[in-house]
Amino acid sequence: MLTAAPPPAPYTAVGLGRDPRTQSSTPGESFTDRKRFATMTHTIKGAEIARSIRTRVAERVAAAGGQVPGLATVLIGDDPASAVYVAAKRRAVREAGMRDIHRHLRHQATQNEVAAVIDELAGDPDVSGILLQLPLPAQLDAAPLIDRIPVTKDVDGLTTASAGRLARGERGMRPCTPNGVIELLDAEGIELQGAHVAVVGWGQLVGRPLSQLLLRRGATVTVAHEFTADLTAVTRPADVVVVATGVRGLIGPEHVKPGATVVDVGIHRTPDGLAGDVRAAELDGIAGRITPVPGGVGPMTIAMLLVNTLQAAEWGAERDAVPA
Numbered sequence: 001m002l003t004a005a006p007p008p009a010p011y012t013a014v015g016l017g018r019d020p021r022t023q024s025s026t027p028g029e030s031f032t033d034r035k036r037f038a039t040m041t042h043t044i045k046g047a048e049i050a051r052s053i054r055t056r057v058a059e060r061v062a063a064a065g066g067q068v069p070g071l072a073t074v075l076i077g078d079d080p081a082s083a084v085y086v087a088a089k090r091r092a093v094r095e096a097g098m099r100d101i102h103r104h105l106r107h108q109a110t111q112n113e114v115a116a117v118i119d120e121l122a123g124d125p126d127v128s129g130i131l132l133q134l135p136l137p138a139q140l141d142a143a144p145l146i147d148r149i150p151v152t153k154d155v156d157g158l159t160t161a162s163a164g165r166l167a168r169g170e171r172g173m174r175p176c177t178p179n180g181v182i183e184l185l186d187a188e189g190i191e192l193q194g195a196h197v198a199v200v201g202w203g204q205l206v207g208r209p210l211s212q213l214l215l216r217r218g219a220t221v222t223v224a225h226e227f228t229a230d231l232t233a234v235t236r237p238a239d240v241v242v243v244a245t246g247v248r249g250l251i252g253p254e255h256v257k258p259g260a261t262v263v264d265v266g267i268h269r270t271p272d273g274l275a276g277d278v279r280a281a282e283l284d285g286i287a288g289r290i291t292p293v294p295g296g297v298g299p300m301t302i303a304m305l306l307v308n309t310l311q312a313a314e315w316g317a318e319r320d321a322v323p324a
């Protein structure tokens with residue numbers, strides 16, 4: 001595993017009940033009272049942890065010698081946000097010493113044209129992994145296109161086959177953002193076995209696969225979504241709260257137990273820069289640890305894409321290790 005060395009942990013999420021700073025907290029108390037018992041909020045430095053993972057990936061690529069992993073990115077249309085994301089991924093690939101392969105199709109590309117490009121990359125031995133940048137233009141049906149990616153090259157972990165392998169606990173590619181969240185929690189030395197983790201959001205990209213990964217790690221997982229009647233009742237008892245809803249500023253101090261770890265997956269472009277799904281400033285002095293936006297989960301997503309590409313190259317070399 002490419003886990004960064006854990007920094008000293010003042011305390012872990014599990015065992016908070018034994019922490020004298022939190023024992024006085026009761027459900028009815030005011031936020032001011034809660035702040036009195038809380039401690040300094042530690043910012044989880046996702047960018048640093050991601051950099052350390054990327055460095056180790058680059059070292060592994062260099063050590064492997066001639067067999068250079070290759071990532072193929074497929075971008076359709078000219079959506080500015082997608083173009084920025086793909087450019088960042090391609091830059092990271094080159095910095096890791098991997099082969100950067102790119103296909104850019106016009107916005108009006110047909111289902112058959114995109115399918116043909118994916119099939120070509122699927123058959124190319126120089127391509128270790130294929131990433132189809134989402135969202136796709138409205139005329140395209142994403143699911144069947146994603147499912148054309150062979151499971152051994154599915155570096156985004158979004159094919160039906162990879163989702164099935166995750167659900168069954170079989171060897172397979174794990175989606176980058178949820179995998180990055182797990183790496184962050186591991187890097188912080190947060191014990192997941194036995195911890196109560198609330199996952200807010202049940203999306204295909206983040207919440208759903210993340211809840212599976214957390215269950216596999218022995219956490220007790222509660223999943224909330226847009227129809228959850230009482231969100232606070234779900235998140236407030238949790239040792240770790242992970243938020244991936246796309247609703248800016250959804251989570252505030254009323255949702256978080258003093259000392260809990262808060263992971264903010266949301267990304268929103270605002271006139272003042274990037275913002276998340278969590279009102280981070282209001283959690284200062286309440287949360288034990290929190291991921292910033294930017295500089296938290298975002299950089300981990302790219303780092304885990306490199307880890308998956310390296311994995312795909314190793315599976316490519318083994319060929320029959322993960323039957324397609």
Ligand SMILES: NC(=O)c1ccc[n+]([C@@H]2O[C@H](COP(=O)([O-])OP(=O)(O)OC[C@H]3O[C@@H](n4cnc5c(N)ncnc54)[C@H](O)[C@@H]3O)[C@@H](O)[C@H]2O)c1
Nearest residue numbers: 177201202203204205206225226244245246266267298301
């Ligand atoms: N940091 C990264 O690298 C990264 C990567 C992928 C996605 N994201 C971000 O994560 C967020 C979620 O992405 P996604 O693709 O899973 O989204 P999605 O739209 O597929 O899912 C959103 C989920 O949030 C839930 N939800 C919506 N409103 C809610 C509410 N008021 N209370 C509780 N739950 C609510 C919905 O029920 C749904 O399950 C987005 O902001 C996206 O930009 C970030």
